[in-house]
Amino acid sequence: MSVAGSDIVLNRLLSLHPKKIDLVLDRILRLLGDLGHPERALPAVVHVAGTNGKGSVCAFTRAMLEAAGLKVHVYSSPHLVRFHERIRLAGHLIDEKELAALLEECERVNAGKPITFFEITTAAAFLAFARHPADALVLEVGLGGKYDATNVVARPRLTVITPVGLDHAEFLGASLAGIAAEKAGIVKPGVPLIVGPQDDIPRDVILRRADALGAPVGVFGQDFFAHQEHGRMVYQDLDGLLDLPLPRLVGRHQIENAAVAIAGLRRVGGVWAMERAIEQGLKTVEWPARLQRLTRGPLVEDAPKDAEVWLDGGHNPHGAVAVARAMADLEERTAKPLYLICGMLKTKDAEGFLSAFRGLARHIVTIDIPGEDASLGAGALYDRARAAGLDAAPAEDLEDAMMQIAAHARIDPRESPPRILICGSLYLAGVVLLENG
The missing domain is CATH 3.90.190.20 (Mur ligase, C-terminal domain)
Incomplete structure (x- = not known):
């Protein structure tokens, strides 16, 4: 199939299943079941939700894990130029022919049943991730968390919630507490949770949810810290202090985003937390259209x-x-x-x-x-x-x-x-x- 093959399928899916948002999980779970449950055959998952910074945290996490020599899948949205940017397989963007074939497979198995565009394309991504070996999957929530199509992984290795603010009010409501509750829907029993910088209201909502589920928590400004000093990034948590290069991504907020990624990797430990890899990831991280x-x-x-x-x-x-x-x-x-x-x-x-x-x-x-x-x-x-x-x-x-x-x-x-x-x-x-x- 030509390079344009995936675009042909995507346009057909868009016409049949408009780019609407309908926040329930029934349809994606039904399709994943018909596909043989690829979401149960994924590598270790880092699931990231939040209003701002989640894409940057995913980029830092990917860069640091790859610097440690690990193979990393990534799912992100929206794309900037072409759809295939959303799916990265073990360090490489998905091949156009494979993407088109996966989309057609999902379309065939779905057999015309109701489903949204994001749900069917997420199912295709899970098929790709399950069929290619990797050590980790960095999984970015599309919208909200609780009812997002990515929230079908029963036990991720780590969950992360970046700063929560008012956005997508037409789908999530205009209440900061309500939006935080949606984001906190990715928290899983016993799975470590890293919480980025938050205002009081969303932080309290998230921490109550984590407490109810027995999820160990690391909170920015409480359990780990980061700041710029003499042209360097200083990171500190209960395990010690790291003197690091400034992130390649510009802005003070990127120091905070990098700290959230570092805290998550150090919570997992082992090869995920190698200081040399963290340093290298800060230097090599790429995330277009963010300053x-x-x-x-x-x-x-x-x-x-x-x-x-x-x-x-x-x-x-x-x-x-x-x-x-x-x-x-x-x-x-x-x-x-x-x-x-x-x-x-x-x-x-x-x-x-x-x-x-x-x-x-x-x-x-x-x-x-x-x-x-x-x-x-x-x-x-x-x-x-x-x-x-x-x-x-x-x-x-x-x-x-x-x-x-x-x-x-x-x-x-x-x-x-x-x-x-x-x-x-x-x-x-x-x-x-x-x-x-």
Whole structure:
């Protein structure tokens, strides 16, 4: 089957089983049973839920385990450019032909019964993971936790809950306690749980659930700590202190995410916790569109001379605060006027997101997310930016947005070249990576 083969099957599955979200486990369990229960034949599973940082924690965990010489499967979502990014088999992205064959197998076995797109594609991923030998599977929750299609592994080796905040309210509700309860649905009896930085309400909900199930817990800020000191990362837990290189991923929040990954590996112990591998993983970790510096491509060429161009896929207020803090840290080191190019989905708290940049961003240019029906219009996003107290203007597309920023930057030629952040959506980030080569 050609490279486009998996796309053909995916498009057919999307038309038959729309990309809707219906949080129950009955359908995925039925299909997995018909497939022979591949979820029961997986390597040691690290199951990761949370509102922000779960993808980064998965990336750190994978990098550190691979640095220890282990073979690691990874399941993550959404993808940025192509669907096969979601499934990594023992260090390599799944082959297009194998992906297409697995999707067709799941489609055939499902036999037209009701199922969502995420459920049937998750079943295909579990088939792949069960059929390829590996030492570990880093399994990222899609949405929520309790009723997410990934939550079918009876006894993972480790569970992790990264910071919980308000997002996906249309599916999880607008209560922080309720969202935390959904995330805590991945906690399993007797299985170690690592809890990332949390506000009081979600932390209490998660810890009550862990206590009820007898799950041993490690909590950031209580059982383990991390901070930056003299250009190094210092990690400490009850077993001692590690003097480590700063993570390759940019931002103070990535020190916290790295610490969560380290705490999990040290809780498991053995080869998973080798200090040399932890150090190497911090240096080699990759996670596109998370404060990623773009250094070449058409967008960089269209930017003002010597401008910095950054890309981040964060899309909720909690994530925006972390990104804004990282931009402020860059400003302290090298002062440059900050400009934003922002596109967001209709379902997101755009005003809350943009408020994080008040007093930091010089100007914001709003755009539609190309090819995304659920995109908030550039004009509507402009209104949200103004409501957040920011200077803003709408643009037709990315190219027009960059031209507007270039015109702005020319107003005072004595200023430093600008720092430009493209942000607001993983879907926008995917478009940028695709169009920018």
